[in-house]
Amino acid sequence: SYELTQPPSVSVSPGQTASITCSGDKLGDKYACWYQQKPGQSPVLVIYQNTKRPSGIPERFSGSNSGNTATLTISGTQAMDEADYYCQAWDSTTVVFGGGTKLTVL
Amino acid sequence: QLQLQESGPGLVKPSETLSLTCTVSGGSISSSNHYWGWIRQPPGKGLEWIGSIYYSGSTYYNPSLKSRVIISIDTSKNQFSLKLSSVTAADTAVYYCARNTNGYVGFDYWGQGTLVTVSS
Numbered sequence: 001s002y003e004l005t006q007p008p009s010v011s012v013s014p015g016q017t018a019s020i021t022c023s024g025d026k027l028g029d030k031y032a033c034w035y036q037q038k039p040g041q042s043p044v045l046v047i048y049q050n051t052k053r054p055s056g057i058p059e060r061f062s063g064s065n066s067g068n069t070a071t072l073t074i075s076g077t078q079a080m081d082e083a084d085y086y087c088q089a090w091d092s093t094t095v096v097f098g099g100g101t102k103l104t105v106l
Numbered sequence: 107q108l109q110l111q112e113s114g115p116g117l118v119k120p121s122e123t124l125s126l127t128c129t130v131s132g133g134s135i136s137s138s139n140h141y142w143g144w145i146r147q148p149p150g151k152g153l154e155w156i157g158s159i160y161y162s163g164s165t166y167y168n169p170s171l172k173s174r175v176i177i178s179i180d181t182s183k184n185q186f187s188l189k190l191s192s193v194t195a196a197d198t199a200v201y202y203c204a205r206n207t208n209g210y211v212g213f214d215y216w217g218q219g220t221l222v223t224v225s226s
Contacts, residue, residue: 033212042216049210086153088212093166095155
């Protein structure tokens, strides 16, 4: 079965750039999306089709996908961005989530 | 504004069947542009896709759960449902329903989630 691998945790200082990776076999040939989940809340879609932002998502969130790695980049990270982030892709008709990355802003 | 709301028992006994319903409001479940999915999250763990259904009734399941899962849709009630059989403690989780827009957009609307505990 297809697997997506994320680092368990990433730390970033306020105002700096955070990068969260998601690795999978030939992931760059697929579409990836990213979700943000804060404690006690439902996930929120922040990036879809590798690079697109849904309405209402700040411009500091961006995405890329090439080779075996998709990356979520948060520029000028703010304290409110502290959350768990999940990547997701499709393997044929199957939906696959990464294990999640806890982003700490300190 | 589209809203999704999960409903069903919060406690299920081991070996029994977990049944949940998702009621969609503010939009039609019969849209040809969307799939409707179930995702779960065990306490303190990550997201796991259970399966999705199209308004026509076509279903897609996580291979690891396929033998125990049935997802159905009732367009007259604007609802879709999940049945997970032979549950164990490992099925204890927050269960979310969500909308998946065609074209590899991802799950763009989510319910608030409902905690289902498997325990005798």
